[in-house]
Amino acid sequence: xxxxxxxxxxxxxxxxxxxxxxxxxxxxxxxxxxxxxxxxxxxxxxxxxxxxxxxxxxxxxxxxxxxxxxxxxxxxxxxxxxxxxxxxxxxxxxxxxxxxxxxxxxxxxxxxxxxxxxxxxxxxxxxxxxxxxxxxxxxxxxxxxxxxxxxxxxxxxxxxxxxxxxxxxxxxxxxxxxxxxxxxxxxxxxxxxxxxxxxxxxxxxxxxxxxxxxxxxxxxxxxxxxxxxxxxxxxxxxxxxxxxxxxxxxxxxxxxxxxxxxxxxxxxxxx
Amino acid sequence: xxxxxxxxxxxxxxxxxxxxxxxxxxxxxxxxxxxxxxxxxxxxxxxxxxxxxxxxxxxxxxxxxxxxxxxxxxxxxxxxxxxxxxxxxxx
Numbered sequence: 064x065x066x067x068x069x070x071x072x073x074x075x076x077x078x079x080x081x082x083x084x085x086x087x088x089x090x091x092x093x094x095x096x097x098x099x100x101x102x103x104x105x106x107x108x109x110x111x112x113x114x115x116x117x118x119x120x121x122x123x124x125x126x127x128x129x130x131x132x133x134x135x136x137x138x139x140x141x142x143x144x145x146x147x148x149x150x151x152x153x154x155x156x157x158x159x160x161x162x163x164x165x166x167x168x169x170x171x172x173x174x175x176x177x178x179x180x181x182x183x184x185x186x187x188x189x190x191x192x193x194x195x196x197x198x199x200x201x202x203x204x205x206x207x208x209x210x211x212x213x214x215x216x217x218x219x220x221x222x223x224x225x226x227x228x229x230x231x232x233x234x235x236x237x238x239x240x241x242x243x244x245x246x247x248x249x250x251x252x253x254x255x256x257x258x259x260x261x262x263x264x265x266x267x268x269x270x271x272x273x274x275x276x277x278x279x280x281x282x283x284x285x286x287x288x289x290x291x292x293x294x295x296x297x298x299x300x301x302x303x304x305x306x307x308x309x310x311x312x313x314x315x316x317x318x319x320x321x322x323x324x325x326x327x328x329x330x331x332x333x334x
Numbered sequence: 335x336x337x338x339x340x341x342x343x344x345x346x347x348x349x350x351x352x353x354x355x356x357x358x359x360x361x362x363x364x365x366x367x368x369x370x371x372x373x374x375x376x377x378x379x380x381x382x383x384x385x386x387x388x389x390x391x392x393x394x395x396x397x398x399x400x401x402x403x404x405x406x407x408x409x410x411x412x413x414x415x416x417x418x419x420x421x422x423x424x425x
Binding site for chain 1: 345346347348350351353354355357358361362
């Protein structure tokens, strides 16, 4: 039975697209069939992060409107052969995406895949509400920063009220993915800690992705960080998060500060 | 600046946490849009300001939900001198 997962956040730039690509690739590497779907109509980027930007012919709207079939629009990843991408349209207006159209595409994807991962656009407008509309599970991506946490709270409210699952009286399964986490700054009280964010949002923690240059490096070369930078802390964190999504009880490793006491002291002075 | 001030200055996360907790408690309570509250705030203020001089910052408007009813709560502080003057006028 396929699971439809939405990766959402409210705020832009917190790592939704990076996380969609990384979780999708990590899940696909376990042999499961995964489709990642870009809902950011007009500002598509999942294709670029996945390194498939030159292979997009048909997109989500083409399929939703019946101008192309799913097989024509799905782009198979060159590294992991159970990973597929359905790109967003770049040119057409976002009203081109209708609830009926999305419902049809999601239903068809459910038949073909084990996981359908919807990369939500920022904001709380149509694109974002449609991305979450048919989801069974939600990953709320947040940075340890006030505006991101506030927007995540708002998105959690929407997940509990505007999704098909919520409307039919079921409980929406939600997970927090804390990204760009700097353990050093958190331990010095300069940044909200994991526990702060968990206390405030009160949804279960899926993973902590450390602030890392590997994420930028992976997007530079067009590879999901979980397969583009194997062995890096960010890649490991995403791989663990993907396993938790599959129900494997992977112990949560809190990122540790790398500097020693002396380094911390001087590091602070320099900052 | 001594080293203790230096450390204290860095610890802004507790403030961030406190601000978020207060804000979100408030936002979760009012399910209606912030724009609606702002509009009511402005109009109530205008209506009262016709009769009494009040400080716009001392007006607090909120919509609370209790079981099946919503409660529109308006709290406003009237300066003591103004209320005494109004009493004398009425008497």
